[in-house]
Amino acid sequence: MSRLPITKTPKVYVGGAFIRSESARVFPLKDAAGNFFANIPQCTRKDLRNAVEAAAKAGPGWAKRTAYNRGQIIYRLGEMIEARAGEMAEAIALGGASKVAAAKEVAATVDRLIYYAGWADKYEQLLGNVNPVAAPYFNFTVTEPMGIIGVLAPEQAPLLALVSLFAPAITSGNTVVALASTSQPYPAILLGEMLATSDLPGGVVNLLTGYRKEMVPTFATHTHLRALVGAANADERKALALGAADSVKRLHLVKTEELPDWYADSAQSLEAVRSTLEFKTTWHPIGA
């Protein structure tokens, strides 16, 4: 008789720990063949609140890391995924992708992380400025991370899209609370394990699973989230914009009806880093 395998209980990665939803609710995930695979945490608004608090705690320390160090850690995350590429590909294949397609998604994800790892100590040189004001002042503009960024991953490309959305944000020192694909949450569960071994401080990336309908309103109105990036349909975009108005939150949403090609070079950019940055201009007199 063959040995009965030990199955893993999927938990979400929040504040550097693996947790179940505070609601103790789950939703069943089936594999491509329609068989039961596992129960996925059905996170709630309170889980989102807790994740934001974890992100807030991690934020200042992460933002103060040197750009070189952030770049190395993001590179390390790439290493962790590459090392477990087969396992991750299987997780993606659960959603119905072919083995080849799944492997391709993992490879593209690693490459995307390497791309942003390289930006960490360079974007400032391109986005900041010294400004030649018409008075005896030294005036310079530098970038700063906005703070806590909400990420809404689309249903498709459950790993690549998620990483493409949060990587530019953490590159500059933001922290992230992300909602993974509802229909294909397992790659995000597995990604949490890789994040945990990547040297990325706990709380910098927090991954939630659950139903968009339950979570989107809280993403919209949580005033501590300084920006939202991700994919949303027309109704969600309106709800998010309405909620964002209350705390003048920045929105960078793509339409779910016109999603980008996540594999294309155009899906990665300096502009994506810029979208979660604030610009600060400092003046100082020049005089003895």
Place this chain on the structure above:
Amino acid sequence: MLATSSRAAFRRLFDEVGTVDAVGVEERVAKYGTRSIKKSAKVWGLKTAVSMVDLTTLEGKDTPGKVASLCQKALQPHDPELGVPQVAAVCVYPAMVKHARKALGSDTAVRIASVATAFPSGQAPLKTRLAEVKAAVADGADEIDMVINRGAFLSGEFGEMQDEIRAVVEACGDATLKVILEVSELETYDNIRAASFLAMRVIREGDFIKTSTGKTSLNATLGNNQVMIEAIRDYYLDTGISIAMKPAGGIRTAKQALTFLVAIKETLGDAWLNNSRYRFGASALLNDLVRQLEKEKTGAYQAPYYFSESAESY
């Protein structure tokens, strides 16, 4: 050792008296120039400025004759009908004091100031400088304009600098003392503020601090005037002792003088708007003040050669 200790000395002094931001001072004083002074305010300002002039001649070629005509100008800057006041003082080299006294007589409100202490460099033995001060006072000087030992200040020997001022105070007797900082050689506003405090702490109520000798490239500016009157204000509010102020050199036009007076009005207030608290060390200024007063009276712009002792008689 010296370099280290003098750095510590400067840092301590700056901590004590505070520092100055150069750009900020210059922006502050730029606003004085935007004050628009018209009509009766202008006449009051011009006349007050005349009464504050230390009419100065400090040239190697000065003679008793030149000094005598300067004194005449001091007593009566223009046609008495215009109602121009007398100036505050004449300012001459020590050798000229007795000639000035002769020209002015003893019964006059116009005072005699003399630049003693090896003016302008101060580079003579202290004994010689003190002797010069005493001689000038003995010849009839009412006021002594001394120079500080900039070398001592810049090398952090503040005690030496102050001791010398104390000695001159003593040599002055009843004469009023004006302490020239020679701001262009101190270079920074921080230094000017610090040196002002060092001087004020050893001089008497009613004595002056003064910007410059007029013998270097940069003399009185609104900026260093501002730094010094702010020091005077802070010292007064702390101690109740009023120190007077004299910018000297480079103030040639009535417009400039009015702007300096605005600085006084808005920094030290009304109590300093008189010639026992504020003076202008100048020569050409007087004629421009008188010329503008004449213009205010007649409404017509005036040619320079209507005014005595004018340098521009073309």
Place this chain on the structure above:
Amino acid sequence: MPTLASEKKTTRPSARPGRPAPELIFGDLWEFDPAPETADPKLKARYELFINGEFVAPKSGKYFDSVNPANEQKLAEIALASAADVDAAYQAAKAAYDNVWSKLPGRERAKYLFRIARLLQDRAREFAVAETLDGGKPIKESRDFDVPMAAAHFFYHAGWADKLDYVAPGRRVAPLGVVGQVIPWNFPLLMLAWKLAPALAMGNTVVLKPAETTSITCLKLAEILQDAGLPPGVVNFVTGAGEVGAAVMNHPIPAKIAFTGSTEVGKIIMRSLAGTDKKMTMELGGKAANIVFDDAPLDQAVEGIVNGIFFNQGHVCCAGSRLLVHEPVAKEVLAKLKNRIKVLRVGDPIDKNTDIGAINSKEQLGKITSLVASGVKEGAEMFQPACKLPTKGFYFRPTIFSGVSMSHRVAREEIFGPVLSILTFRTVDEAIEKANNTAYGLSAGVWTDKGSRILKMSTELKAGVVWANTYNKFDPTSPFGGYKESGFGREGGRQGLLDYCKLV
């Protein structure tokens, strides 16, 4: 850290016993005569809308009065736009974009902007007088700041128009199309220049609404646009109050809305645009902290504090309305501040010696008055100099509250008037915490002689502009805009251009 001591010690001799405490006298020994600026503002009795390059009467036939807040006299009649007028303006802007402006090479657009800058410089004094009469700001400021700075913005952005390939590294940029802009009453002409110049340089066309109390210099600028030969429809001005603003915001044509004004109205606009694809720039309110350490150059700090809160009667979104003073120098700073504001001249804005002019409107005066009353009621200590105020018009004395805590309304709400609240702090961390303890994040000031502390503070302060050892400085090359609820997007510099383009 040497700055955490108790009250700063003085090594000077103490005041002589028996004498009253020394005081400065700022009396009337030398009182200045009135010095009104006499240049002719060349006002028309009635200003029409500016649509498609022409002055046109509003379809409704309605007009409203623009009043001089210094004496409550009517200056001119301003056309009241209706939704139909706004639509006409947008149609003109769209046609101009499609047919003319988007087809012009950048170097040609640049020449129009250079022309506008030059023509504005030519008529600078006339515009300054008009700005002062209409808005109540001192002529000194409109003459020396608003108008020259407005011209500088056109000049700066003109030079960008043919260099847009350098704006976004590695990317090409394209204009958005038609943009709608709504600006406030505190810097009418300058805000207009901030908004128009980058939009036009980038190749957009514009429909702009000035504030209803300050429309005149906007419509005077329309004369300059005509003189410059700017193609009709590239810039259109519609005038009126909130409902006209709403029509500008909610019209289907604009690809982008740029707004400067209160956070409250900004949020309303964001809600009204929810569900549309319009891009936005929001330049909203502030409650800036101006932080003074004990090693600061105090007289310049005081000057900066005064400039920070009394500039333009405090009608400045980035005003340094919360003064945070290091405890060891708190008394000294307050004493210096009191002496400084005693010589501020409050009065007729058209007088060249006026430092603080008229409050822009009766409504704003009422708001300031009630917030100041709340400060008194909540127990803060108030100081106002004994200056005389004109009997007609809207005026408010420069006001300082000391002994304020973070929970006082005067420390939390944007007053938008000449009212300063003073709080104290003991340590660097406490200063940072108090400074950042607000939903706003537009600007901040820090005063200290220690270089590394400046950089530390400027890093920690959550604000879009940090003035170190200075305050309220502006320049076309210097990006301006807020963090948090002070809005998003930048105006000025390379960053400002990026808010008027799309990447292609």
